[in-house]
Amino acid sequence: MNRIGSLVAGFALVALLSGCPSNKDAPKGDSTPKGDKAPADKKVVEGKKGKLEELTAKTDAVVKVKVTTDAKLGDVIKALEAHGDKSVCLAGTEEEKREQTWIPGKDGGLANVVVWFEAPAGKKFADAKVEGTASIDQPHCAFVPHVVVVKPGQKFVVKNSSKVLHNSKITGDASVDNSFNPTIKAGDEAPIDLKSQRDPLDIACSIHPWMSGKIFAPSHPYIGVSDDKGEITIPNVPSGVELKMVIWHEGKGKTEETVTLKAGDNSFDKKITK
């Protein structure tokens, strides 16, 4: 990408990360984003970040979302049944052996739905970090979970608890150097120095081409992914201010709505039809 292309890409990325429409005001401000290496890009980033007002709302809302679906579990993947590693791959759970986009639970709950919040136009969330480690495993020949969320401050590890070799090709945003491709031996794991980005990263394995997953690593912790019951809990979300609530599923894309959360529990029931 040439220098002008880099500038445009950098500017567009910042507009996306900040959740604010781009404008032509002269950039001002002095905050320095981490991980930004190009001086020309940094000037633009500083300007955009400097213009955003930090939200001062209390973070005392708890968001509970239950997602149901009419989808049924898909067929066993044909390439998996024909692969040289099939004895290991076919030892996986029913979900692991099948197409991963739609994974309904027994009670109609839908796994791998991601819900996150975005600050209103012109505002940004205050920095907030979460402790601990997020991980994705390859117990047989699928990524488990299929969709993982990595919050700011969390470490990220790709595990291989299976008996075969996997590689884990992670494709992220090129402008923040967020792509990786570790080869991970049976029983081993690879720590990944993931940077935050707004769009999900892809994870795949070239040894088992049907293997795929998604990694969400936003710059804020107001995000969660549904478990096998279709349930998501997101604690410590700002209350009393209008936020954009985004609901994403791999098979359906995104829907957005504006919400103002109250202190304590805020429950939402959502249905995603195939």
Ligand SMILES: [Cu+2]
């Ligand atoms: Cu693999």
